[in-house]
Amino acid sequence: MAAKTNKPKTVSGKAAGKRTVKKVKHIGLVAKDGYLEPFEEAIRGRHEHALYKIGQFTRGGKKTLEDFASGYDYYGLHKTARGWVFREWAPNATELYLIGDFNGWQKADKYKAKRIEGTGNWELKLPAKALKHGDLYKMCVCWNGGEGERIPAWARRVIQDEETKIFSAQVWEPEAPYVWKKKKFRPVKSPLLIYECHIGMGQDAEKVGTYAEFRDNVLPRIIKDGYNCIQIMAVQEHPYYGSFGYHVSSFFAASSRFGTPEDLKSLIDTAHQNGIAVIMDIVHSHAVKNEVEGLGNLAGDPNQYFYPGGRHEHPAWDSLCFDYGKDEVIHFLLSNCKFWLKEYNFDGFRFDGVTSMLYYSHGLGEAFCGYQDYFNGGQDDNAICYLTLANKLIHEVNPNAITIAEEVSGMPGLAAKFEDGGYGFDYRMAMNIPDYWIKTIKELRDEDWKPSSIFWEVKNRRADEKTISYCESHDQALVGDKTIIFRLIDADMYWHFKKGDENGTAHRGIALHKMIRLVTAATINGGYLNFMGNEFGHPEWIDFPREGNGWSHKYARRQWNLVDNKELCYHYLGDFDREMLETIKSEKGFIKTPVREIWHNDGDQILAFMRGDLLFVFNFSPTRSFTDYGFLVPTGSYDVVLNTDAVEFGGNGLADDTVSHLTTYDALYVEERKEWLKLYIPARSAVVLRKN
Structure with a gap:
């Protein structure tokens, strides 16, 4: 939807009977799309909601969102210098145990977690020998009126038994953790x-x-x-x-x-x-x-x-x-x-x-x-x-x-x-x-x-x-x-x-x-x-x-x-x-180059547009090929760089793609620096040319 022009609102000035003009500063979304102006209050409300939560989670800016979003370092199973520590958020639980290969999948006091006072969190500390890499485990959680085996919410490794099809969490602490060869990487985004x-x-x-x-x-x-x-x-x-x-x-x-x-x-x-x-x-x-x-x-x-x-x-x-x-x-x-x-x-x-x-x-x-x-x-x-x-x-x-x-x-x-x-x-x-x-x-x-x-x-x-x-x-x-x-x-x-x-x-x-x-x-x-x-x-x-x-x-x-x-x-x-x-x-900076329409004709089923120096020409007609079909384009010579009809792409190879196409002078368009480019466009084909 196209943006409408944002006209400044006026307010009456009582002094000397003058009228003053006051520009209203819109939030960015509305400034770029005036049709959103009736909903600016809602847009600002959503924005302020996010700002409020950011302030809450960062303690008013004393920390960062990244600091806040580190729950996986606290919850779950972790190996420490003193052994193992396991934590889980389970506010409705009355008891919580770790069960697994290490204790015959039975509840045992040694593996019983304690509720951290004043929270819904549970914690269990174990000596280093209590667990080993590859052990399977789950939680046994008790609550008022029931209990059940559960995979911890923060488990980092879960596997399925091929025979029983049962899923279990798995202790994953390999002796040699993966060493990254490419430590820094920056994605290419354009395009x-x-x-x-x-x-x-x-x-x-x-x-x-x-x-x-x-x-x-x-x-x-x-x-x-x-x-x-x-x-x-x-x-x-x-x-x-x-x-x-x-x-x-x-x-x-x-x-x-x-x-x-x-x-x-x-x-x-x-x-x-x-x-x-x-x-x-x-x-x-x-x-x-x-x-x-x-x-x-x-x-x-x-x-x-x-x-x-x-x-x-x-x-x-x-x-x-x-x-x-x-x-x-x-x-x-x-x-x-x-x-x-x-x-x-x-x-x-x-x-x-x-x-x-x-x-x-x-x-x-x-x-x-x-x-x-x-x-x-x-x-x-x-x-x-x-x-x-x-x-x-x-x-x-x-x-x-x-x-x-x-x-x-x-x-x-x-x-x-x-x-x-x-x-x-x-x-x-x-x-x-x-x-x-x-x-x-x-x-x-x-x-x-x-x-x-x-x-x-x-x-x-x-x-x-x-x-x-x-x-x-x-x-x-x-x-x-x-x-x-x-x-x-x-x-x-x-x-x-x-x-x-x-x-x-x-x-x-x-x-x-x-x-x-x-x-x-x-x-x-x-x-x-x-x-x-x-x-x-x-x-x-x-x-x-x-x-x-x-x-x-x-x-x-x-x-x-x-x-x-x-x-x-x-x-x-x-x-x-x-x-x-x-x-x-x-085409350098392809994403930043505007898509400029050169021509379309629904009767002929022809479409042409440019991006930078690339000219894209399409003939969607299933039966009609065109000889010397003309387009007004920037003056120069144009070489074919891609043709859907090329033999190597399963096409008919009807056009000679080795030919350089020169634009033809037209006095009517000198000031626009445009000339006619005439092409043979086979039916149901597209060609890309580059301006030299």
Whole structure:
């Protein structure tokens, strides 16, 4: 929504009958978008709420948020110079024991914790010989009316027994802790090119892959493809593999099904050594309902971590909703953010399910038609405050950190600066774009694709907030949905994706797959994201092992053999994706260069725009090629640097890309320093030229 002009308000001056003009100083968000002026009081209220909590947690500035968010150094199990100390927040407990391999899984006075007077905390101190590396353990918690075995909330290592399937915490104190080779790392953010991935499904084999296998087999592909950031899904421990990591049970434990903490650190370290940032998908929007493995009923109080009453459970996700109004919960979640940054050297987070956090309705059934929908009293100010504090903390711990909000409602200020009244995310996901491509492919004939609509949609964002653009993520690949390549080609991929055997459907799909990606990536104002394997048109869907498919891993893997096989068409798409990213990176300051429209004609289905010295030209027509199609462009010569129709990318090779294209003089446009550039543009193709 475009900003309106903010006119200064006037007040009457009684002296000498004069009128004086007084400028109203608006908060930054409103100053940049005048349409927010009616809601400035609410924006300021949210900002002041965050300032109040920061003051409370930092004791009026005597400490920092980073000091406050150090709960993992206090709670949980720690080895000290004198032995072991264990602490847990369990205010409803009446007794608390450690049980495990070391005491036959029985309650014993030696392992009985004491309540710290005046708090809800419990503490147990043990001699060094009482526990050893690798021991399995849990808490046995008693409360009025019951007791149960629980995994500590702050456990850093949780494993599952392969036979019994029971989860337990594990003492993790290796003799030789991991030594980081790359101690300092600064991510490249201009542009941020994200490879979204899942460790378990990263292998070709029908099994759960490991951190080490990903480091050795997949990371080199990412480096070669030109991405500068990987976003890892499902890092936090989750009982059910098929949840894609979204039903988290142990928030401080890296999933052991993929390997050890040292394996994950090695993966991150290796990525850093190769210039690749690593962010994790962090789930603070909800938690698994499990009681033994998770936080659902840690000590007889189901509301210890979660909202009471009707807000306790998420109505669509079968999970529990954190109570962001509790200081102890905020402490837990903020400490969780800092932990992953400090312990594993992650470079930031993609926050999952932000829309669900922002609204009492979780965004379900909401249309979000206008600004009033963001300030109508249906917003959870506690959650908004938490997200704001999380961003402040993360950038305090690491000023170069990356934070991304997965948010669909369009809440203004989400990726705006805190000082301006924003929530402080660096980026927000441009979730409108994949929805647009799905709708276009499903509902419109190729002849009805309008370049004006395409151009508007890929640039539809707030001017003051950076976004991550993408054609498809993991969401579009899960069972019940389809990837772009499968929507375009479907079953013909099984029979007509071998070189020489392509039919019209395959040729169409290959061409449009490249064009859709190019127009999306070329118009970014922050970053671009691709889900693992989609760069080469990975076939089929994602379906994790479950009872309904016989616990099969067939569709929970990535078939790298397909792109490696030069007899198949997949490598065309993979090769194009690599060259596309290289082209974008070749333009210095690409993100800062404005997207300047040169021409669009919906009748011809032609679109042209420039960024810096790069000229992007698209012909979405499925049947019409154009000879000597003219554009008014800055005077000079133009060389082709990328062509979707090139033979090496599975195209027809109809144009001679070795020719330098010279602009033609026109006296009418001398003062504008523009001349005519005339090109041959084959049907269903796009070309990128560089001005010399």
